Amino acid sequence: MRSCCFIFIILMHFRCFMSNELHIEEITNETQRCILGEGPHYDVKSQNLYYVDIAAPAIFRYSLETGKIFKATIKDNNSQLGFITPIEGKTDEFVVGAGHDLTVIRWNGESEEATVLKVLVTVDSQFPTNRINDAKCDPKGRLFFGTMGDETSNLKQHPTGFLYRYQTYPNATILRDNVGISNGLAWNENLGKFYYIDSVTRNVKAYDYESSTGHISNESVLIDFAVTHPDNEFAPDGMTIDENGFLYVATWNGARILVINPVTKEIVREIQMPTAKVTSLAFGGPSLDILFVTTAAYPASYTHPPPSGAVFKITGLNVKGLPMSNFKFD
Ligand SMILES: *[C@@H]1O[C@H](CO)[C@@H](O)[C@H](O)[C@H]1NC(C)=O
Ligand SMILES: *[C@@H]1O[C@H](CO)[C@@H](O)[C@H](O)[C@H]1NC(C)=O
Ligand SMILES: *[C@@H]1O[C@H](CO)[C@@H](O)[C@H](O)[C@H]1NC(C)=O
């Protein structure tokens, strides 16, 4: 028994010794940094990272193979862009949130201009200052997208946003109302769970999730940052999940990523980042072991220390993510 433990300990040490050190590298250069980077989506098939700069507004493609970044704007539209998700089976069509509109755009991934092909649905017309924010597809390719009101208003007192599910033209289903700033989304299909962040509430909520229907129910608070960090120093923003079900939460003004064990509901790891406003994150790479992280230099009306707005890749985490779903029309 003793020698068995001893060998185990040696093996553990060997494993640590062999593993890479945590390495954070900027993939953007100085001129490619975002004002408000968001919505990273790693497309496993093409090995591209897609993301948006909400405020520019612009969409981006980063090719892992060449390291090149391509930027485009949407023709004849200057609405803020909340996210970009590839459409399954297409190489040049994406679902993009543009202001109040959920749209399909065509982009070849290289040109400086993309065009709107179709508006899938227009939401929140009753709240003119609302806009679509973060979104992601569930494991079955249904789009879950959320909205938020004008961030200079009191969103805690007047949460005018919603969380929607979209799969069939032309209707979006309301999943939640009274949302302040709709942000991080993640699914654990094995456990039948959906995790969700409304940044204004400063917590991560968990729901029962039925993958056959996309139905969510039984809301509970998984972790409340008002309890773990009562000093109010950061707001939770984007979120992703690894293959073990651990949640990775980007922190706006927190300069770090928090890793949460969904069973013990504890913060088990903190990854310090070189910028304060960490907005979102996505696993990618051929082995899904690279964590891509977007950040912000926002609002643009005042200066932010470099490298604010950079996009980073983190290697050496020794974990793997889950492949992200592209959008599948019903
Ligand atoms: C950043 O990369 C772009 C695209 O490759 C290039 O045009 C630009 O000169 C680079 N800027 C800096 C400051 O290196
Ligand atoms: C484009 O922008 C305008 C406002 O600038 C907006 O009314 C319109 O709905 C947007 N969407 C599309 C798909 O053109
Ligand atoms: C879809 O939306 C239209 C209005 O845009 C409405 O008339 C119709 O009842 C909706 N269908 C479903 C299935 O909700």
Ligand SMILES: *[C@@H]1O[C@H](CO)[C@@H](O)[C@H](O)[C@H]1NC(C)=O
């Ligand atoms: C919601 O919670 C109740 C009570 O714990 C449980 O009976 C029910 O199965 C849950 N719903 C789903 C969809 O898991």
